[in-house]
Amino acid sequence: xxxxxVEIRRQVIExxxxxxxxxxxxxxxxxxxxxxxxxxxxxxxxxxVLENLSLSCPNCNSYKGSDIGSIDRETxxxxxxxxxxxxxxxxxxxxxxxxxxxxxxEGRVTVRLLRLNRSEQIEERRGLIAFGRxxxxxxx
Ligand SMILES: [Zn+2]
Numbered sequence: 001x002x003x004x005x006v007e008i009r010r011q012v013i014e015x016x017x018x019x020x021x022x023x024x025x026x027x028x029x030x031x032x033x034x035x036x037x038x039x040x041x042x043x044x045x046x047x048x049v050l051e052n053l054s055l056s057c058p059n060c061n062s063y064k065g066s067d068i069g070s071i072d073r074e075t076x077x078x079x080x081x082x083x084x085x086x087x088x089x090x091x092x093x094x095x096x097x098x099x100x101x102x103x104x105x106e107g108r109v110t111v112r113l114l115r116l117n118r119s120e121q122i123e124e125r126r127g128l129i130a131f132g133r134x135x136x137x138x139x140x
Contacts, residue, residue: 002048004036012036016055019136021084022064023100023116025057026136029128032058039083041066054084059121063114070109082110095135098125 004012013034018027020034027034037056040046043066056064064081072079082092083106092107093100100116102108111117128134 002042004048004053008048008050008053009036011050012053012055015050017137019055020057020060021054021089022056022060022082022110022114023121024089024095024135025121025125025128026133027055027057029133029136030057034058035061037061037064039085040068044068051085059118060114060116067113070113072105072109073112074108075105077105079105079109081113082106098122098129098134 013027018034019025020027021037034055034057037054037060038046038048039052039054042048046052067081069078069080071077082089087106092104092110093102095101099122100111102111115121125134
């Protein structure tokens with residue numbers, strides 16, 4: 001894995017508003033440091049450039065791994081994961097309280113593969129919502 005320099009990491013964090021770009025958790029509300037994710041993994045020749053990096057919480061990043069797509073159950077088609085660099089979160093997902101609901105095939109494969117609605121996460125989000133801390137507000 002390519003080393004991500006301090007400056008590029010800072011830029012990724014700033015662009016994301018310190019939010020996980022998949023589940024919208026704030027890094028401030030996480031026990032663990034967020035990770036710089038290659039949207040298109042290096043094994044698929046994704047480059048270590050700002051245009052291919054996103055900020056991801058450890059949960060989202062570990063389930064995403066080096067995957068770039070999955071089979072959408074509704075269409076049966078190979079479908080790319082949501083790409084926060086070229087797509088807008090609100091076009092592919094919406095929040096129903098603490099639950100992330102997919103709106104598109106890309107949204108569906110992303111919710112399933114990254115397990116965005118595990119019960120622990122829903123509970124955590126419910127707590128954060130009560131404190132006005134979820135969703136994390138992205139600066140874009
Ligand atoms: Zn996340």
